[in-house]
Each structure stands twice: as structure tokens, then as C-alpha cells.
Amino acid sequence: MTEFRSAEDEAAIALAARILRAGGLVAFPTETVYGLGAAADSPLAVAKIYAAKGRPSFNPLIAHVASLDAARREALLSDTALRLAEKFWPGPLTLVAPVSPQGGVCDLARAGLASVALRIPSHPRSLALLRAFGGPVAAPSANISGHVSPVTARHVEQELGGRIDLILDGGRSIAGLESTIVSFLTDEPMILRPGAITREALQNVIGGRLRGASGDSPITSPGMTASHYAPRAKLRLDALSLEPGEAGIDFAGAMRRGNARGVILDLSPTGDLTEAAANIYVFLRELDERGIDRAGVAPIPSEGLGEAIRDRLRRAAVR
Numbered sequence: 001m002t003e004f005r006s007a008e009d010e011a012a013i014a015l016a017a018r019i020l021r022a023g024g025l026v027a028f029p030t031e032t033v034y035g036l037g038a039a040a041d042s043p044l045a046v047a048k049i050y051a052a053k054g055r056p057s058f059n060p061l062i063a064h065v066a067s068l069d070a071a072r073r074e075a076l077l078s079d080t081a082l083r084l085a086e087k088f089w090p091g092p093l094t095l096v097a098p099v100s101p102q103g104g105v106c107d108l109a110r111a112g113l114a115s116v117a118l119r120i121p122s123h124p125r126s127l128a129l130l131r132a133f134g135g136p137v138a139a140p141s142a143n144i145s146g147h148v149s150p151v152t153a154r155h156v157e158q159e160l161g162g163r164i165d166l167i168l169d170g171g172r173s174i175a176g177l178e179s180t181i182v183s184f185l186t187d188e189p190m191i192l193r194p195g196a197i198t199r200e201a202l203q204n205v206i207g208g209r210l211r212g213a214s215g216d217s218p219i220t221s222p223g224m225t226a227s228h229y230a231p232r233a234k235l236r237l238d239a240l241s242l243e244p245g246e247a248g249i250d251f252a253g254a255m256r257r258g259n260a261r262g263v264i265l266d267l268s269p270t271g272d273l274t275e276a277a278a279n280i281y282v283f284l285r286e287l288d289e290r291g292i293d294r295a296g297v298a299p300i301p302s303e304g305l306g307e308a309i310r311d312r313l314r315r316a317a318v319r
């Protein structure tokens with residue numbers, strides 16, 4: 001049975017921490033998407049994440065921590081990594097760095113790699129849970145592997161209801177898109193996955209161009225498979241008009257101006273990429289809920305958050 005509780009409730013946070021300590025699974029809100037958490041130091045608990053999601057165990061998990069000190073116990077963070085951490089943590093940035101000898105994140109959570117992915121989320125209730133638990137929490141998105149990531153507790157229930165111990169409801173995730181992952185395993189830092197912190201914002205802090213993850217770059221990160229984040233509906237990208245039988249996902253009214261008719265959901269009528277990011281997974285799910293099997297998607301600009309939105313749409317379109 002899956003319990004469903006408000007994340008605002010202190011008793012629910014205490015219950016969640018007890019479940020994590022006992023090796024159970026707790027879905028919790030973050031500012032990016034909902035996470036499916038387990039005690040990161042316990043291979044038995046982490047194995048339940050892979051089983052509940054149907055996720056291949058060669059795909060490593062992000063470990064969530066409550067403080068920079070906790071992050072520094074887990075990984076060897078370079079000066080540049082620390083600069084990014086100071087600027088963007090708590091927040092939707094994940095740093096991949098060599099594991100520290102004192103690190104507690106188990107091998108299974110790291111998929112056997114000598115590196116670890118770390119993040120301090122900014123959602124106040126994720127932080128409350130991490131503090132109450134007191135150790136790193138391994139948490140991928142709280143959905144069946146390959147499905148669209150959940151941005152509400154109800155989405156989590158649809159995906160994993162009955163398979164996990166507790167769902168904490170903390171409202172809709174404000175960013176609506178996963179964290180940006182930056183790797184520090186090579187001489188130059190590199191973006192492994194575009195996400196809710198833009199390349200431009202990272203480059204401003206680093207003072208140089210960041211490699212990686214632009215356009216159709218090859219898979220450089222374990223688990224970054226071509227097909228992912230996919231609805232049942234088949235997507236046709238960069239569409240300005242709709243074919244018969246297609247619904248539309250529009251941006252800034254482009255399809256409507258092109259006289260497209262029918263079911264058209266606009267990610268942001270005013271062309272605001274932050275709003276579009278917050279809506280993308282909600283709309284992909286809505287296609288499925290409405291029983292739509294084909295949709296055209298309007299062009300999304302590639303700067304700022306558009307890079308991550310385009311990345312997710314490209315993966316969602318692969319069958």
C-alpha cells in the first residue's frame with residue numbers, strides 16, 4: 001500500500017525519514033520533478049528504486065544532500081565545481097565528480113562508477129526531508145523508467161502507486177524539468193544533460209564555454225539513452241501546421257497563427273521559456289490522458305531553457 005501525505009505536515013516528514021531509515025521508498029517533491037528516494041548508503045534500499053521504476057541498473061542515480069559539507073564528504077569537488085555549487089545550490093544543478101574515500105553512496109547507486117552525482121534541491125520540503133533523514137538520498141524521477149517525469153503527486157500516484165511506501169505531496173514542481181548535470185571527470189567541465197539551469201548561467205560563472213549536450217551530441221553519460229521522457233503519443237517536432245488527426249503543442253501562438261485547428265496546447269502564449277519548461281511534462285501527460293496518439297510540436301528556440309526543452313522533446317519523440 002502506498003500512503004499519501006502532505007509534505008507540509010511535519011509528522012509526514014518524520015514518517016518519511018523513518019521509512020528511508022528502514023530501507024523503504026518515499027516519493028518527494030523537488031523544484032525540478034518529483035523524486036523517488038531511498039537511503040543512498042543501502043544497496044538493498046537502492047535496489048528497490050531500480051525494481052520499482054524498471055530502471056536498468058547501469059543507469060546511476062543522483063544523490064541528494066542537505067548541505068555543501070555533506071556534498072564534500074561524498075565527492076572530491078574541484079575549485080570550479082565549488083564555484084558552481086556556491087552559486088546554484090540549493091537548486092537544480094547536479095555535479096558529477098570523483099567519489100571521496102569517505103563517501104557513503106553505495107556502489108549500486110553509482111552503477112559501480114568511481115564518480116558520484118550530487119545535488120542540493122531547493123524545494124523547502126525536500127530540504128526538510130533530507131535534514132530529518134540525515135544522510136544522502138538516492139533519487140531519480142518518480143516514474144516508470146522511460147515515461148514522462150512527474151511534476152505533481154498525482155502523477156507519481158499514476159506511475160508508482162502500489163509500488164512504493166509513501167508519496168509526499170508538495171504541490172506542482174516549479175521548474176518542471178530535471179536538473180542540469182555538469183561533469184568534472186575530465187580536464188574541462190562538461191554538460192552531460194541540459195536542464196533547469198541554463199548553459200548561459202553556468203558559463204557566466206565559469207567564465208568560458210562549456211562543452212557537451214548541445215544539439216545531437218552522442219551519449220556521453222551513462223543512462224542518457226535516446227528514447228526517454230516519452231508519452232504514448234507519437235510526436236512530430238518543429239511543426240508549424242498540423243496533419244489530419246494530430247493535436248498540437250504550440251509555443252508563442254505559432255501554430256495558431258499558421259491557422260492550425262483542433263486540440264492545441266500552448267506551452268507559453270507569451271513565448272516565455274520558463275513557463276514552457278514548467279508546462280512541458282504536464283502537456284505530454286495530457287496528450288495521453290486525452291487519448292491523443294499523434295501530436296505536432298511547434299519549434300522551440302534553442303537558447304536558455306530552450307536547450308533543455310528541445311532535448312526532452314527530441315528524446316520524447318524517439319520510439
Ligand code: AMP
Nearest residue numbers: 060061062113115116117140221222223
Ligand atoms: P536521473 O535519471 O534524473 O536520476 O539522472 C541521473 C543521470 O545522472 C544518469 O542517467 C547519468 O546520466 C547521470 N549520472 C548519475 N550519476 C553519475 C555518475 N556517477 N557518473 C556520470 N553520470 C552520472
Ligand code: MG
Nearest residue numbers: 140141142149
Ligand atoms: Mg528520470
